[in-house]
Amino acid sequence: MAKQSSEVYRGQRGKEKRALFACFRVRVIQDAYRARFFELFEGRRFKCGLPEKLEPELDKPPVLCIDHHIPMALGGHLVPGNLVSLCRNCNTRKLDSPPEAFYIPEELRKLKPLLETQKALFTFRFDEDRWMSDRETYLLDLGVHPTIVRNVLNDENHRHYVGYPCEESRIGITLSFDSIRNSSFIHKKDDSCDYENSDSH
Numbered sequence: 454m455a456k457q458s459s460e461v462y463r464g465q466r467g468k469e470k471r472a473l474f475a476c477f478r479v480r481v482i483q484d485a486y487r488a489r490f491f492e493l494f495e496g497r498r499f500k501c502g503l504p505e506k507l508e509p510e511l512d513k514p515p516v517l518c519i520d521h522h523i524p525m526a527l528g529g530h531l532v533p534g535n536l537v538s539l540c541r542n543c544n545t546r547k548l549d550s551p552p553e554a555f556y557i558p559e560e561l562r563k564l565k566p567l568l569e570t571q572k573a574l575f576t577f578r579f580d581e582d583r584w585m586s587d588r589e590t591y592l593l594d595l596g597v598h599p600t601i602v603r604n605v606l607n608d609e610n611h612r613h614y615v616g617y618p619c620e621e622s623r624i625g626i627t628l629s630f631d632s633i634r635n636s637s638f639i640h641k642k643d644d645s646c647d648y649e650n651s652d653s654h
């Protein structure tokens with residue numbers, strides 16, 4: 454029996470997920486932009502319209518699921534312009550189907566602008582100077598909720614804790630950036646990637 458594509462592409466999928474969000478550098482910014490991505494879909498799973506639980510409780514990890522519009526089996530990648538918010542059920546039903554086989558024409562028409570506008574989110578450029586000089590103002594300016602900003606700066610047990618910049622961390626951060634360039638995030642504490650639970654084909 455042929456392996457399911459979800460198994461075949463598991464490694465590649467993980468790699469693409471990390472690459473997709475690498476531009477945000479830190480998890481708290483990544484989360485803010487992920488929320489924005491789902492706002493493009495009006496906080497709903499595209500096909501069936503199930504609501505996303507974006508912020509059931511403030512500052513809890515969102516449960517999100519991103520589907521490859523063109524599936525990996527057909528050469529699609531987890532890149533801006535090929536991302537759709539789908540629920541797990543729809544995602545499983547879609548599996549390796551081309552979009553035209555899964556969506557009705559009206560849905561495809563609705564999807565087209567959403568695939569376009571999502572690209573702007575991923576042009577984000579991390580401002581290392583602002584991050585190292587005043588990350589509180591930087592995060593607030595990026596639209597991160599003030600409560601979340603307060604928590605990631607002060608609560609060492611927060612899953613995205615970053616603390617305040619200081620000389621010591623400046624050196625540490627610079628080194629990390631050099632060693633992870635192109636491929637990864639700064640991993641603070643546990644690496645709780647909510648996407649690990651989502652199937653994206």
Ligand SMILES: [Zn+2]
Nearest residue numbers: 498501540543
């Ligand atoms: Zn669905």
